[in-house]
Amino acid sequence: NAGVTQTPKFRVLKTGQSMTLLCAQDMNHEHMYWYRQDPGMGLRLIHYSVGEGTTAKGEVPDGYNVSRLKKQNFLLGLESAAPSQTSVYFCASTSGVGQETQYFGPGTRLLVL
Amino acid sequence: AQSVTQLDSQVPVFEEAPVELRCNYSSSVSVYLFWYVQYPNQGLQLLLKYLSGSTLVKGINGFEAEFNKSQTSFHLRKPSVHISDTAEYFCAVVSGGYNKLIFGAGTRLAVHP
Structure with missing residues (x-):
């Protein structure tokens, strides 16, 4: 039982390049979330999904897209990376029943030059 | 919308001293509060949560927090800290359904020998 895993762990991009971050969970959770963490700002919600095939915008969705084609996977895409997207990205999941704990992945550190 | 302060x-403290990390939230009818801890270069893990019931909540690693509705606070305490408690601590509140979390900016606890 690996919990929540994220791929890759580190990435360096040039401005304008695209990439996809993969989040996978093996807990059969319904809800999944993507956050970004920036110094002094805590974690901010980018997008979330409440089930396979559904996605919704969070607090800071601009410049990102997501897909949830399979229940266990939640992909975060950057179509044209900008330096402002330099951050640490965390994925989380929860069962969706009540106010349950979110389980977090180890994070992806992204640097956009 | 909910918010967390x-x-x-930063909170520096000597080993074996008590510590309190302060968290205030904006008022709402139903409040579900969490404290997460992030060790260096890791994801977040749950310390404790308040959903209902007793206002004193006990968590892992000897931490506890008290929900105070009149003061809209959820301060985290530990009577005697260890070097291994050095980490960043985040207070969070559920906001807007689907278990979406609003995080505070974080408090960096530095325990010195």
Whole structure:
């Protein structure tokens, strides 16, 4: 039982390049979330999904897209990376029943030059 | 919309001393509060949560927090800290359904020998 895993762990991009971050969970959770963490700002919600095939915008969705084609996977895409997207990205999941704990992945550190 | 304020960005403390990390939230009818801990270069893990019932909540690693509705606070305490408690601590509140979390900016706890 690996919990929540994220791929890759580190990435360096040039401005304008695209990439996809993969989040996978093996807990059969319904809800999944993507956050970004920036110094002094805590974690901010980018997008979330409440089930396979559904996605919704969070607090800071601009410049990102997501897909949830399979229940266990939640992909975060950057179509044209900008330096402002330099951050640490965390994925989380929860069962969706009540106010349950979110389980977090180890994070992806992204640097956009 | 809900919001969370962590009143101290950094808290230095000596080993075996008590510590309190402060968290205030904006008022709402139903409040579900969490404290997460992030060790260096890791994801977040749950310390404790308040959903209902007793206002004193006990968590892992000897931490506890008290929900105070009149003061809209959820301060985290530990009577005697260890070097291994050095980490960043985040207070969070559920906001807007689907278990979406709003995080505070974080408090960096530095325990010195």
